[in-house]
Amino acid sequence: MTAAFPPRDPAYAERVGASFARQTMMGTLGAAILRVAPGEVDIGLPVAPHILQQHGFVHGGAVTCLADSAAGYAALTLMEAGSGVLTVEFKINLLSPARGDRLVAEGRVTRPGRTLTVCQATVYGEAAGRRETVALLTATMMRVEGRPGIVD
Amino acid sequence: MTAAFPPRDPAYAERVGASFARQTMMGTLGAAILRVAPGEVDIGLPVAPHILQQHGFVHGGAVTCLADSAAGYAALTLMEAGSGVLTVEFKINLLSPARGDRLVAEGRVTRPGRTLTVCQATVYGEAAGRRETVALLTATMMRVEGRPGIVD
Amino acid sequence: MTAAFPPRDPAYAERVGASFARQTMMGTLGAAILRVAPGEVDIGLPVAPHILQQHGFVHGGAVTCLADSAAGYAALTLMEAGSGVLTVEFKINLLSPARGDRLVAEGRVTRPGRTLTVCQATVYGEAAGRRETVALLTATMMRVEGRPGIVD
Amino acid sequence: MTAAFPPRDPAYAERVGASFARQTMMGTLGAAILRVAPGEVDIGLPVAPHILQQHGFVHGGAVTCLADSAAGYAALTLMEAGSGVLTVEFKINLLSPARGDRLVAEGRVTRPGRTLTVCQATVYGEAAGRRETVALLTATMMRVEGRPGIVD
Numbered sequence: 136m137t138a139a140f141p142p143r144d145p146a147y148a149e150r151v152g153a154s155f156a157r158q159t160m161m162g163t164l165g166a167a168i169l170r171v172a173p174g175e176v177d178i179g180l181p182v183a184p185h186i187l188q189q190h191g192f193v194h195g196g197a198v199t200c201l202a203d204s205a206a207g208y209a210a211l212t213l214m215e216a217g218s219g220v221l222t223v224e225f226k227i228n229l230l231s232p233a234r235g236d237r238l239v240a241e242g243r244v245t246r247p248g249r250t251l252t253v254c255q256a257t258v259y260g261e262a263a264g265r266r267e268t269v270a271l272l273t274a275t276m277m278r279v280e281g282r283p284g285i286v287d
Numbered sequence: 288m289t290a291a292f293p294p295r296d297p298a299y300a301e302r303v304g305a306s307f308a309r310q311t312m313m314g315t316l317g318a319a320i321l322r323v324a325p326g327e328v329d330i331g332l333p334v335a336p337h338i339l340q341q342h343g344f345v346h347g348g349a350v351t352c353l354a355d356s357a358a359g360y361a362a363l364t365l366m367e368a369g370s371g372v373l374t375v376e377f378k379i380n381l382l383s384p385a386r387g388d389r390l391v392a393e394g395r396v397t398r399p400g401r402t403l404t405v406c407q408a409t410v411y412g413e414a415a416g417r418r419e420t421v422a423l424l425t426a427t428m429m430r431v432e433g434r435p436g437i438v439d
Numbered sequence: 440m441t442a443a444f445p446p447r448d449p450a451y452a453e454r455v456g457a458s459f460a461r462q463t464m465m466g467t468l469g470a471a472i473l474r475v476a477p478g479e480v481d482i483g484l485p486v487a488p489h490i491l492q493q494h495g496f497v498h499g500g501a502v503t504c505l506a507d508s509a510a511g512y513a514a515l516t517l518m519e520a521g522s523g524v525l526t527v528e529f530k531i532n533l534l535s536p537a538r539g540d541r542l543v544a545e546g547r548v549t550r551p552g553r554t555l556t557v558c559q560a561t562v563y564g565e566a567a568g569r570r571e572t573v574a575l576l577t578a579t580m581m582r583v584e585g586r587p588g589i590v591d
Numbered sequence: 592m593t594a595a596f597p598p599r600d601p602a603y604a605e606r607v608g609a610s611f612a613r614q615t616m617m618g619t620l621g622a623a624i625l626r627v628a629p630g631e632v633d634i635g636l637p638v639a640p641h642i643l644q645q646h647g648f649v650h651g652g653a654v655t656c657l658a659d660s661a662a663g664y665a666a667l668t669l670m671e672a673g674s675g676v677l678t679v680e681f682k683i684n685l686l687s688p689a690r691g692d693r694l695v696a697e698g699r700v701t702r703p704g705r706t707l708t709v710c711q712a713t714v715y716g717e718a719a720g721r722r723e724t725v726a727l728l729t730a731t732m733m734r735v736e737g738r739p740g741i742v743d
Contacts, residue, residue, distance in 0.1 A: 160346035163315060163337045185315045190437050194312035195374045196352025203348050222347045223555060224579055226378040226530055226682040228709050228729060230702045245727065246686045250554065251527060251581070253684050253727070271701065271709070273684060273729055275528055275579060277555070285342050375707060376731055378530040378682055380557050380577060382550045397575065398534045402706065403679060403733070405532050405575070423549065423557070425532060425577055427680055427731060429707070464650035467619060467641045489619045494741050498616035499678045500659050504652025526651045530682040589646050 140174040140247055144216040151176060151208045154287040161204060164197055168208075174244035176208040181237050182260075193233035195270075198240075198258050202227060202272040205242030206254035210276035211287050213247045218278045219285035223251070225274035233269045235260035245273075252276045292326040292399055296368040303328060303360045306439040313356060316349055320360075326396035328360040333389050334412075345385035347422075350392075350410050354379060354424040357394030358406035362428035363439050365399045370430045371437035375403070377426035385421045387412035397425075404428045444478040444551055448520040455480060455512045458591040465508060468501055472512075478548035480512040485541050486564075497537035499574075502544075502562050506531060506576040509546030510558035514580035515591050517551045522582045523589035527555070529578035537573045539564035549577075556580045596630040596703055600672040607632060607664045610743040617660060620653055624664075630700035632664040637693050638716075649689035651726075654696075654714050658683060658728040661698030662710035666732035667743050669703045674734045675741035679707070681730035689725045691716035701729075708732045 144150065148171040155161060155168055161178075164186055169177040180186075180193075180201050188194040203222055211220045242256040258270040279285050296302065300323040307313060307320055313330075316338055321329040332338075332345075332353050340346040355374055363372045394408040410422040431437050448454065452475040459465060459472055465482075468490055473481040484490075484497075484505050492498040507526055515524045546560040562574040583589050600606065604627040611617060611624055617634075620642055625633040636642075636649075636657050644650040659678055667676045698712040714726040735741050 154341040157339075157341040158346060159337050159339045160349055185311050187309075187311045189306040189309040189439060190371065194310060194352060194356075196348060196355050197312055199351045199355070200346060200348025203351070204346075219342065222381050224378065224380040224528070224557075226376065226729060228376040228701075228731065229374050230709060245684075246724070253528075253686060255727075268702070271711075271729065273682060273727065275684065287341060376680070376709075378577060380549075380579065382557060397532075398572070405534060405680075407575075420550070423559075423577065425530060425575065427532070458645040461643075461645040462650060463641050463643045464653055489615050491613075491615045493610040493613040493743060494675065498614060498656060498660075500652060500656025501616055503655045503659070504650060507652050507655070508650075523646065526685050528682065528684040530680065532680040533678050591645060 140213050140244060142173045142212055143214065147212045150287060151211055155208060158204065160200060164200060166201060171212060173212050174209055176205050176242045178205045178240045179237055182235055193238060195229050198233045198270050199227055201238060201240040202256040202258050202270060205240035206256040206272060206274045207276055209242035209244050209254050210252040213244060214278050217286060218280055219282065219287045221277045221279055223275040223277045225272050227270055227272040229270050231267055231269050233260055235262035237261045250278055292365050292396060294325040294364055295366065299364040302439060303363055307360060310356065312352060316352060318353060323364060325364050326361055328357050328364065328394045330357045330392045331389055334387055345390060347381050350385045350422050351379055353390060353392040354408040354410050354422060357392035358408040358424060358426045359428055361394035361396050361406050362404040365396060366430050369438060370432055371434065371439045373429045373431055375427040375429045377424050379422055379424040381422050383419055383421050385412055387414035389413045390421065402430055444517050444548060446477045446516055447518065451516045454591060455515055459512060462508065464504060468504060470505060475516060477516050478513055480509050480516065480546045482509045482544045483541055486539055497542060499533050502537045502574050503531055505542060505544040506560040506562050506574060509544035510560040510576060510578045511580055513546035513548050513558050514556040517548060518582050521590060522584055523586065523591045525581045525583055527579040527581050529576050531574055531576040533574050535571055535573050537564055539566035541565045554582055596669050596700060598629040598668055599670065603668045606743060607667055611664060616656060620656060622657060627668060629668050630665055632661050632668065632698045634661045634696045635693055638691055649694060651685050654689045654726050655683055657694060657696040658712040658714050658726060661696035662712040662728060662730045663732055665698035665700050665710050666708040669700060670734050673742060674736055675738065675743045677733045677735055679731040679733050681728050683726055683728040685726050687723055687725050689716055691718035693717045694725065706734055
């Protein structure tokens with residue numbers, strides 16, 4: 136599903152890190168970047184009491200935050216300096232209750248494009264060395280240029 | 288798009304309120320229920336500094352949390368007592384940057400079913416009496432029964 | 440859900456008709472345009488023995504063909520002369536078995552944009568004056584310009 | 592993304608073949624089953640003049656027919672005798688123009704369930720030994736039992 140894509144900006148990892156740091160939502164959740172490579176970004180989130188839904192699992196919206204950011208930043212790794220990335224739309228299937236010690240979202244570029252990039256993200260729940268697939272996301276990301284305030 | 292559906296549990300509004308109160312994620316965001324009617328739930332969220340993405344708009348994941356909960360609880364209003372509601376999957380289109388003083392997600396049941404219920408949610412950004420459509424979500428919700436811990 | 444959008448090309452209805460006529464797939468199904476207005480296209484399809492799935496209903500893929508074309512041409516009605524329209528992605532919920540005498544897909548522009556246009560389509564099954572909602576589609580359409588062979 | 596799933600009905604391949612043969616839509620397109628294995632179904636479709644869109648590529652709806660059937664029959668391979676399979680919903684991203692000598696849709700079960708099965712399908716365009724990814728579909732399939740006429 137993943138291929139090696141050449142980055143257009145050698146400072147792609149720093150850009151992703153700096154942009155991620157501006158997402159206050161990630162800090163509110165408690166999420167952190169685990170890995171950045173061309174076309175690939177992994178984000179981790181410790182399961183914690185402030186991000187749950189009514190049955191005690193992690194809220195589907197929190198799972199989605201993670202998957203969306205992992206997919207969006209995977210797209211950003213392949214964009215020229217000066218570009219900004221926006222999520223156009225996505226679909227997510229919630230396969231299993233989101234639980235464990237930690238969630239990990241692995242965002243991958245499926246098909247990069249000049250304007251639109253298609254990405255997929257898989258979210259896993261990890262506990263005691265075991266991994267369960269929690270969710271699958273497919274997203275369309277858009278590169279914008281010259282739009283004031285939209286630079287990553 | 289919405290029709291009047293008869294609720295199967297007269298205490299549907301209390302059930303929605305009690306279940307929502309257990310979603311710690313909603314408290315973390317700062318969201319509150321605005322309105323509950325058969326097949327309809329509206330949720331409001333003041334725009335605040337802790338839920339933003341990198342360009343200063345509300346994070347798409349937070350918008351999605353709101354829309355998912357509004358859609359899921361709209362489905363719950365029509366379910367029998369003893370049922371629990373789970374999100375199977377959804378798709379969301381982010382139409383405009385999520386900004387304003389407050390976001391409002393209006394969840395509506397499109398087609399109720401014994402097992403699966405299709406819902407839609409529209410998210411608006413409100414500021415100074417003006418309303419802008421921010422996102423459209425279509426979701427498949429599942430009613431579960433007799434699964435330990437999954438009751439709403 | 441629909442608003443009145445001003446067309447940029449006064450010959451929009453002729454363009455839609457001419458482009459539709461080139462879709463051999465529509466002829467193979469037996470589909471015909473019923474109505475064209477700015478941001479709105481309706482397509483009809485008589486239920487017939489050559490487009491069914493295994494239980495005797497119209498195939499979900501045929502329903503999707505109809506909805507996709509209705510949504511795409513709704514987008515095209517608002518585009519400048521010289522543009523071409525491509526489907527980027529869509530999601531469809533199949534709500535009821537597709538049956539009746541005729542299917543009608545009503546495509547509507549939800550949010551027009553310079554590059555991307557979000558559309559929705561509802562597909563109905565009609566029989567003896569009765570209408571049942573069969574499917575709901577949400578699509579992202581892209582305007583392309585200057586790409587050889589992609590003009591509508 | 593695919594795992595080996597044990598079939599519950601040893602005659603799964605015959606069931607898929609018999610059900611596929613009843614889909615007149617597949618015959619109208621010119622599609623044929625290429626391969627059936629537990630959780631996996633591949634369908635081929637020669638590119639032909641009667642299934643095109645307005646720019647001369649295969650119609651997105653035809654691509655979707657193929658992907659939907661491949662995904663649905665992949666789900667059916669894992670279901671008990673006496674079950675029927677229905678498509679609840681799907682999302683498809685059209686990544687490249689659908690062209691070549693032949694399209695091949697590879698349907699795979701991602702997560703089987705008692706009631707709902709999540710599947711993915713990838714559609715390729717093949718020409719002169721070259722393969723290009725044309726589309727990615729993610730679908731929710733439903734197993735029904737005891738519903739008159741809905742048996743596969």
